[in-house]
Amino acid sequence: MEFKMNEKGFETTVDYGTLHISGNEEYGFRPFQLLVSSIAVCSGGVLRKVLERMRMSFDDITVQAKVTRVEDEPNRISDIQLHFVIKGSELSEDKMEKALKVTRKNCSMVQSVKDSIHITESFEIIV
Template identity: 60%
Template sequence: MKFTMKEQGFTSELPYGSLDVSGNEEYGFRPYQLLTASIAVCSGGVLRSVLNKMRLPFEDIAIEAEVERNEALANRVEKIHVHFIITASDIDEKKVHKALELTRKNCSMVQSVLDSIEVTETFEII
């Protein structure tokens, strides 16, 4: 990836489109938002794949992510909690727990931050 400076941040041209990054969210995505999104969406994609491979029927997955930052240490991201809301009419909760364990082991973004950011996951079935 190549980033070029602009007045209020940096930009990159990618195959899907432009990515504007700035410390001020009026001018682009903030770096911590991109980090959080990477972890949440990587986990969601892996979870979808695992559920499909386990042949567990579901209709939708929504993701909520909460971030805890440490102002005393440069606003460092210390914890990201990822909550999956799985829409399914007939799914075994114990098997979803197993799917979440496999998701954590196979999500490259979670594995990349494992020793520096606490990542927790929960789910609910609606």
């Protein structure tokens, strides 16, 4: 990937389109938003695949991310709490806990930051 500076930040073009990145969210995605999005969506996508392989039917998955930043260390992200809301009628809490463990091990974004950002997962099942 190549990132080109412009008057408001940086941009890159990928197959899907142009991604605008800026420290000012009026002009593009902020870098921390992209980092958190990558972790949340990677985890959600892996969870979807894990549930499908476990033959657990579900209707929807929503991932909520709560971010803790350390102001004393250039606003470094220290913690991300991922909360998965899974909608389905026949979901088991025990199997969901197992699915989340497998998800954590197989999400490349979580594995990439696990030694620098504390990531926790929780879930709720909605019928």
